[in-house]
Structure formats: C-alpha cells, structure tokens
Amino acid sequence: MERMLQEIPRSGMGIHELIVEAHQDVRKDRRSETRYPFFRKVEMNAGGEAPCVAFTREISSVGVGLLHNVPLTPGEVELSIPSKKGYSIRIRTKILWCQACGEGWFVSGGQFVGTAFVDQ
Secondary structure, three states, X not given: OOOOOOOOXXXXXXXXXXXXXXXXXXXXXXOOOOOEEOOOEEEEEOOOOOOEEEEEEEEOOOEEEEEEOOOOOXXXXXXXXXXXXXXXXXXXXXXXXEEEEEOOEEEEEEEEOOOOEEEO
C-alpha cells in the first residue's frame, strides 16, 4: 500500500505541532523529581530469564525511563548501567508500566527499589 505524503509549508507548522504535543505530555506529568535526559545501553535481568538489552531515556534520583524491544511485565528487574568511569552500577528496579511505542518497540518506567552496587 503506497502512502501519500503531503508537503507542509516551510513555516514550521509540522514541527510546531510536535512541540505542542510534547509540551502537553510534560504538563500531564506530575512527578516531583527532576528528570535528566540520559541515553545509555543497559543490561536488564528479570528473575531467571535471559538478560536483555534496553536503553535508558531519562533518569532521576528515584527512577529511570527505558526503551526496549521486548514487552515488560510490571515487577522487579535488575539493571546494570555502565558509567563513563569504566564500571557498571547494578540496581533493583520496579517496572511500573510498559507501553508499545512503535513496531516492536516499547517504553517503560521504573522506580529504583534497591541499593546500587558497583560492578568493577
């Protein structure tokens, strides 16, 4: 099936529409902790299952946003997050939600529930 593309005037209306959508999403978010953009490849272990790879989207002092290609069931996982100093930080994280965000991709939100350990 061929898709029809419609040209958007160079006035930036298409980009403006996306910015308005993003702003509305931010206004709906009532979390009190400051979140920081944070893109990093992480390893995720979920109780006896084979480890899988995910990517962080953002991080705060209490949690992390993830992007991955497998659906996650709410519950605890262990994340291994590499630092730029050459070691990884392992921390138990409770996945609170997961939703599809495209063909085969998912976003999720997790709350840190354990003590972080350095893996050297």
